[in-house]
Amino acid sequence: MSDATPKNRGTLIALAILFIGPLAVAWTLYLTGIWRPGAGANHGDFIQPIISLPRTPQPTADKGATDGGYLYGKWTLVHLADKNCDEQCRAAVVKTRQIRLAMGREVDRIDRVLFSHEGPAPGFGAEQPDLLVVLPTGAAGEQIVAALLANGGDERIFLVDPLGNLILSYPLDGDPADIRDDLRKLLRLSRIG
Secondary structure, X not given: OOOHHHHXXXXXXXXXXXXXXXXXXXXXXXXXOOOOOOOOOOOOEXXXXXXEOOOOOOEEXXXXXXXXXXXXXXXXXXXXXXXXXXXXXXXXXXXXXXXXXXXXXXXXXXXEEEEOOOOOOOOHHHHOOOEEEEOOOHHHHHHHXXXXXXXXXXXXXXXXXXXXXXXXXXXXXXXXXXXXXXXXXHHHHXXXX
């Protein structure tokens, strides 16, 4: 009987090391700061605090007007044009189109909006048929433009959630796959839009 006790004790110690050891090592690495898990899985920059955009109708470049909910109900890729949409702006618009098309069957859950005070050059609408070009006016337009300018303006591509909140921004020269990956995660997890 006395021979079994040290064997059982050794098995118990081995099991304790097997199960508690990795936890102790991870906890020690975390507390000492040697290793910390990543801050988040998103590629874009969170806009803090989240900005709710107004539901006020705005004029469009095709001489029409939006309804009050044009930024609501879908995930929306937004860009702010400086003047009448220069080459940098056109590259951003093309990038948003490619990202939207890369979403495959989820493409109907995503819209694209370009805010421009002067509207793009003639013929631009034919190149981008699924792009809504909004001419921001009045207090609501000023509020939208101010929110975009405060978070990078025409140097960024923005993501608006289906509730009309400005939530993420991405640099124009960033990888479109980053936006696509974030959108894919959001669409998979979202019950709205």
